[in-house]
Amino acid sequence: MLKTIERNGGAPVRIPEGSLLIDGDWRSPSSGEFIDVFDPATEEPIAKIAAGSSADIDLAVQAAQRTFESSAWQKMRPLDRGRLLEKLALLIERDAEELARLETLDSGKPYYVTRNVDLEFTVDALRYYGGWSSKMAGEYLTLSPFVDDGGTYRAYTERRPVGVVGGITPWNFPLGQAIQKIAPAIAFGCTIVLKPSEEASLTSLRLGELILEAGIPDGAINIVTGYGATAGQALVDHPLVRKIAFTGSTATGQRILASAASQMKRVTLELGGKSPTIVLADANLDKAIAGAANAIFPNSGQVCTAGSRLFVEASIFDAVTMGVAAIADELRLGNGFDTQTQLGPLISKRQLERVSGLVASGIDEGAEPLSGASQENRPGYFYRPTILKNGRADMRIAREEVFGPVVLAMPIDDLRQVKALANDTIYGLGASIWTRDLNKAHLLAAQIDAGTVWLNTHNILDTAVPFGGNKLSGLGREFGSEAINAYTETRATCMRLEAPELD
């Protein structure tokens, strides 16, 4: 199952090939079909993953349901579910360098990022949710019944796991997103079938090896690779799946929500964004310039909360935009295994074409590039970090998610105008405000219609902080104490008590 290859002068990487993790076993896809995987930095084929079908999804969901109903799973002590997640965290830490190399190979992002950001976040998330497994508390309630029958009425509530979860993940943080679905599902007593993105499934499959090694019960975590339209849709439609946890595009999220409606499936959707970075005239300029660049360029802009619209008070507009352009010009693009590389390629040719097309549309509509706006003349899906000025709110590039290293800058005159412009979008995921004025910071933050507002920082994500979007950026919240609502249902038990000798 594991094929070892040496790439880019780096240490060997073991690539999991061609199988699906179902009921604790690696199985071939029932269709016998496979999907080629390409290194986005070289465009060379590196592996094949199984094209899971609806038949494979059915096997995986049936296994997850059997495990969920088993008395061994139902009776497992909450602390022991947490211990399983801790075992998985330890194994991921043991293999962190290899997993990071695999992620770099599959997604193109620099190794120092996959090792120090993706892998650290993944392990932290496992530990964070592991701690929650023993904290599923309910309430004890005193009732005021309309009957006077000599009894005393009380009720208690408890959180019950929803059942089988379908986790569907994108390609921008593949391993981290997989854990963001798996860890809360297991912590709160659910079982799960994960369908990773066909563009970046390798670390999820390697995770499967570690799930087996950790001794997680068969069927509790199943991994079925394949296309979204077949495997993904089959997971959404399966009647035994009680909840879908999805991260990806708004268009797919809308389709999933519509499909889930007929079965009244629980759904959490983490979708796209068009997040504003707002720089006010009193901001610390150096920090705001670095912050605005850092809001958009990391991971080549393939971040749902990327600050892709830059609003700057007119008096400092040129200084900020030229500063961001200077940072963009200096960023070194390259193969993620090269230690000099700061930005990797985009995930795919399709994504490269989408980003190039949106920038071209912006320029056609009057935007002016201050940096970038071009592909690199070499193999790989590289796009230069780009800042465009002369932006207008009605441009296509101001309204659609680019998901690339591209920011559109617009000057602003006052807070009222920036509030209106920042909220003039179908999205509501993130925003950042750069200012030294506490009054403006908090009062403006309160008026931004977004799930997260950062003050003098951007893209600080922490598993302890609830995360999700307003408007078309999503439904529900993951992370933090709110995750418990996403993976459990409240059950109320109501009772009549009577003991005359105690009256």
Ligand code: NDP
């Ligand atoms: P999608 O939303 O299509 O893909 C995300 C996941 O959903 C993948 O696992 C995909 O499978 C799966 N999927 C696709 N169709 C269905 C379906 N009908 N039922 C169930 N699952 C499905 O995103 P794309 O990869 O197509 O990217 C397109 C755009 O989406 C990007 O340009 C970007 O703007 C946005 N995006 C936003 C993300 C975010 O974090 N908010 C993450 C990724 C993309 P598969 O890929 O295997 O077909």
